[in-house]
Amino acid sequence: MKHQRGASLLVAVFAGSNLATAADDPASVLMRRALAPTPILEDLRQLTDTIGGRPTGSAAVDRAVDWGLARFREAGLENVHAEPYAAPRTWLAGAESAEVLAPRADWATPGSERLRIAALPFSAPTPAAGLEAEVLDVGEGDAQAFAAAGARVAGRLVLFHTTPMRGLEDLFTEYMETPGRLARAREARAAGVLWMSTHPGRLLYRHNATLDGSLYPLPAAVVEREGALRLARLAAAGETLRVRLLAGGRSDVGTPARNVVAEVKGREKPDEVVILGAHLDSWDLGRGALDNGCNAALVIDVARQAAGLAHEGIRPRRTLRFVLYTGEEAGLWGSFAEVRQHRAGLDQVKAQVVFDIGTGKTTGFSLGGRADLQGAVEAALAPASARGPFTQTTDAFIGTDNYDYLVEGVPTLVANQDGRPYLPDYHAESDTFDKVDQEQLKANTAVAAVVAWGLADLPAAPAPRQSRAEVEALVQATGLVEQMRLFGLWEPFVRGERGRAPAERGAE
Numbered sequence: 001m002k003h004q005r006g007a008s009l010l011v012a013v014f015a016g017s018n019l020a021t022a023a024d025d026p027a028s029v030l031m032r033r034a035l036a037p038t039p040i041l042e043d044l045r046q047l048t049d050t051i052g053g054r055p056t057g058s059a060a061v062d063r064a065v066d067w068g069l070a071r072f073r074e075a076g077l078e079n080v081h082a083e084p085y086a087a088p089r090t091w092l093a094g095a096e097s098a099e100v101l102a103p104r105a106d107w108a109t110p111g112s113e114r115l116r117i118a119a120l121p122f123s124a125p126t127p128a129a130g131l132e133a134e135v136l137d138v139g140e141g142d143a144q145a146f147a148a149a150g151a152r153v154a155g156r157l158v159l160f161h162t163t164p165m166r167g168l169e170d171l172f173t174e175y176m177e178t179p180g181r182l183a184r185a186r187e188a189r190a191a192g193v194l195w196m197s198t199h200p201g202r203l204l205y206r207h208n209a210t211l212d213g214s215l216y217p218l219p220a221a222v223v224e225r226e227g228a229l230r231l232a233r234l235a236a237a238g239e240t241l242r243v244r245l246l247a248g249g250r251s252d253v254g255t256p257a258r259n260v261v262a263e264v265k266g267r268e269k270p271d272e273v274v275i276l277g278a279h280l281d282s283w284d285l286g287r288g289a290l291d292n293g294c295n296a297a298l299v300i301d302v303a304r305q306a307a308g309l310a311h312e313g314i315r316p317r318r319t320l321r322f323v324l325y326t327g328e329e330a331g332l333w334g335s336f337a338e339v340r341q342h343r344a345g346l347d348q349v350k351a352q353v354v355f356d357i358g359t360g361k362t363t364g365f366s367l368g369g370r371a372d373l374q375g376a377v378e379a380a381l382a383p384a385s386a387r388g389p390f391t392q393t394t395d396a397f398i399g400t401d402n403y404d405y406l407v408e409g410v411p412t413l414v415a416n417q418d419g420r421p422y423l424p425d426y427h428a429e430s431d432t433f434d435k436v437d438q439e440q441l442k443a444n445t446a447v448a449a450v451v452a453w454g455l456a457d458l459p460a461a462p463a464p465r466q467s468r469a470e471v472e473a474l475v476q477a478t479g480l481v482e483q484m485r486l487f488g489l490w491e492p493f494v495r496g497e498r499g500r501a502p503a504e505r506g507a508e
């Protein structure tokens, strides 16, 4: 025992002397401070328990923006300000309910006919008195199912089946299947859509009907899984099903919104910028803790530590910009607005880092199709190696606030995180502070601090901005083009409205 202790002390002394210089490097200091007690959990508690669910366009998101500005100011950041923009389309929930009108027995216990439902954001509202219609089970809702159902779809509420969500791939599948299914229901003149919840336990979540700023013309709602499965069994048993659906959502265009921005100015190249960002908005059913309050709190905490170093006279070469985006859930509007408003200065944005998968362990970064970023990212991450291993991936996907930067040719990093602790509460009623893995959030904050500082402090920029032609090649090579088509983002890219403008070709 004694001997062992002596041996480990010796190791510690050697390790200590080895690390004497490394431990003093600013990224390591930042990491240590991020891991020590900080106000991050109290910040998150306020954002979730006090402010709560904060869809863009709501009073709550306004409160969250003011709160974010106050946190940055308190933390001693520079250039703290809100950047206003108009979100092309937003959606706020209204009254929503559903009940089974038939079959309904005389002896049924009052209340047992109720179905728990949550309208799909960007679906049309029902009439104020609700929409009464027969329910038609269309199973998977593929082209064959609709061909088989034929004219029976018209005027009915179609019930789509889903499989229970087990992994991030299932979440992507749900998003990928939605546009086709909803289009088939509309073309067959359905009265509305019932979408079986992918989560058991009668749990509801918001699942967008569209992602491109358009409004789906039919009422559509997620239905508690258990109730939807019962409807399917009743239909299979030959019962005629009638449901009254009430969904009072409200959709607005050009909604005033604000992003929150703060900086630590660089010491050598203050005009060059590395962004660390996360979205501040959330859907309304839960309180937006895992998606994405925890990572808004992470950004604020990294900013707090970086500002602390700056006050001690230690700054990275480039400017660190911290951005809390809004409008993310409604269509990535906040990051789109940032890119549009600063389009002339995008050459100076050397990298953007985004966190958006709750408090799952950070396993590395998705480089948005940019293998040329790998060396710089690994060099930046080196001081955090004890928190690894980190594996970088070169996939590209549509799902968070890096998208508009990526298609503008700006190097982007999205934290690859363990998705398992994130999925059960994704956009759901259960997304509350108690789901947050506090220790892992601290660890992720340390990694975020190291990578953001490291990229801002590298002697050379992490990777060049891509030309329009290079972005076009990237979206093809990574398959991103398929997602862009599906989500209505391909046409805006082709027209140069979203993504690096074709007109810039001549300047290459």
Ligand SMILES: [Zn+2]
Pocket: 279, 291, 292, 328, 356, 400
């Ligand atoms: Zn999110």
